[in-house]
Amino acid sequence: MATDIRVMATLRRMTPADLPTAHDLSREAKWPHRIEDWEMMLALGDGQVAVIDDTVVGTALTWRFGADTDPAKAATIGMVIVSPAAQGMGIGRRLMEALLGEVAGRSVMLNATEEGLPLYRKLGFVETGAIVQHQGAAFAVPVAELIPGERVRPLGAKDDDTLHALARAATGMDRSALLDAIVPGAQGVMLTRENEPVGFALFRRFGRGYLVGPVVAPDAGGAKALISHWLGSNAGAFCRLDVPEDSDISEWLEELGLPQVGRVVTMVHGPVPVTDPTTRLFSLTTQALG
Structure with a gap:
């Protein structure tokens, strides 16, 4: 059954029309972001969503810093969320791989929750410090x-x-x-x-x-x-x-x-x-x- 659902999940670029559902996902994860915070972040970057049966079940955003010709060009990735009902299907990995492909050639940073650490390590990320809220x-x-x-x-x-x-x-x-x-x-x-x-x-x-x-x-x-x-x-x-x-x-x-x-x-x-x-x-x- 999991294999069938994994095949059904498709990725596409995030649009402003996806923001209400994305906001619902962040609230479900108990993250404090307002819809206005989502609007600002999408306006500054690019995103991917995972969709099953026309329902957004996952999100991920990336932001580029510096022109492609800048030797110090970099990017960050964040707002990586997968609905609890769709976890364990490889959706988080697919979202991350899609974004890493978009920012290839740049140093890419993120701040990982405990739940996300195993995936990010598998994708080649290494720990450099910690942030406390x-x-x-x-x-x-x-x-x-x-x-x-x-x-x-x-x-x-x-x-x-x-x-x-x-x-x-x-x-x-x-x-x-x-x-x-x-x-x-x-x-x-x-x-x-x-x-x-x-x-x-x-x-x-x-x-x-x-x-x-x-x-x-x-x-x-x-x-x-x-x-x-x-x-x-x-x-x-x-x-x-x-x-x-x-x-x-x-x-x-x-x-x-x-x-x-x-x-x-x-x-x-x-x-x-x-x-x-x-x-x-x-x-x-x-x-x-x-």
């Missing part, structure tokens, strides 16, 4: 202790190129198109030291509440100054951050009232993107987008 409502956030010459200021109209450069340094990827898409719908601040921009943080609607990310800074102290700005000015709001496990800010977030509620494994297929050690990513745009 913090969420909650901070009601009393101390004013950040800035070092001499340090300042947190609002993003300006002329900061786009600086954001692009800082994001590329921190991730090893050209994130310009992503930032250009999300900045207009977000609030943002820049961290400067001696009037030189060294980091930034965005604050925007996502899932159950708000997301602080991406956050780029030269060190944990700078990241705390940026994050404190958003948590302090939105006291009591439900906020989420997805931070690298080795970022040295998890314990601090716990103390502020944002406990760790989840963990995913960061994996790469191909070379690891080369980042600038003086500029670090302290909170992701989303787990799927990186």
